[in-house]
Amino acid sequence: MHIAEGFLPAGHAAAWTVAAAPFVVHGARAVVKEVRENPDSTLLLGAAGAFTFVLSAIKLPSVTGSSSHPTGTGPGAVLFRPPVMALLGTVVLLFQALLLAHGGLTTLGANAFAFAVVGPWAGYGAYRLARGAGAGLLPAVFAAVALADLATYVTTSVQLALxxxxxxxxxxxxxxxxxxxxxxxxxxxxxGEGLLGVLLFRALTTNARPELERLGILAPAPTPTGGSA
Incomplete structure (x- = not known):
């Protein structure tokens, strides 16, 4: 997902930038709308962005001689829907390119399309399908987080092959x-990232249940009714 600076031909880099741009613009509007309508969600939005930044900055050696990264976009896609992650993921990639030399500016569009667009949408699609099939929250989260990770790298492979x-x-x-x-x-x-997502949502169901209910992740807890004396 971190195609290096200058690695793609100029035409490909430009085409992927054009492809990613509408999603990022839509994501910016979605973030502004979310913050305006629900100011209390700002902290959780920031946490989703920070989680993505930290997890995707981890660089692990690969048996093929390359390197691999977790992505961290799945939880945010489940919580706030994929458009929000289009912006957050692109901002994460921009800072990683500037501060960590992961990826690059010329390849930002291609990396954003794989990491911030395809990954979150694939993960969210898996989540919705799992929930629609009757799966509980945690199995659905596992599917979402794992598929968001894998779909990102499949997309990067397609970009490089083209x-x-x-x-x-x-x-x-x-x-x-x-x-x-x-x-x-x-x-x-x-x-492994899917299992980490499960642990994260287990903690959220304990410590941030009202927010998960507001976001539609959990059904509201039934209100206890008092019996007559």
Whole structure:
């Protein structure tokens, strides 16, 4: 998800920037609306952004010789819906490019599309499908967080394959190679991130239940009724 500065051809970098821009603009409006209508959610929004920044900044060596990162976008997508994460995720990538040399400015659009757009939408889709199928909150959160992580790296693999097709097998052959380098080795990390998401939401259900009820994550607790004497 952190394609390095200058790594993509200029045309590809520009195209991915154009593709990501509408989602980021929509996300900015969604954040402004959320803060304006629910000022109390500001703290949780900040926590979602900080969680994404810290988790996605962790750099782990990969058995393929590359490196892997958790993404951290799944919890925010479940809490505030994917449009909000389009902005938060892009801001996270911008600061990581400037402060940590993870990714870059020319590749910000491509990284944002994979990390802040596709990942959150895939995770949120998994969450909604799981809940609609009758799954409890925590299994649905696990599916959301794990798939948001994995979908990000699958998208990055597609972006790289389009930019650097194999000389003999073209884009399809390059995609298989990039998936083997990035997405396949990401599976255990996605599972671990899913479990971390479950722990996070267990803590939230204990310490921030009113906020989860307001966001529609949990049903309101039944009001106790007093019996007659």
């Amino acid at each position: 930019a650097f097709p194999d000389a003999e097998s073209g884009v399809a052959g390059a995609l298989l190679k990039f998936l083997g380098v990035f997405a396949l080795t990401q599976i255990p990390l996605a599972i």
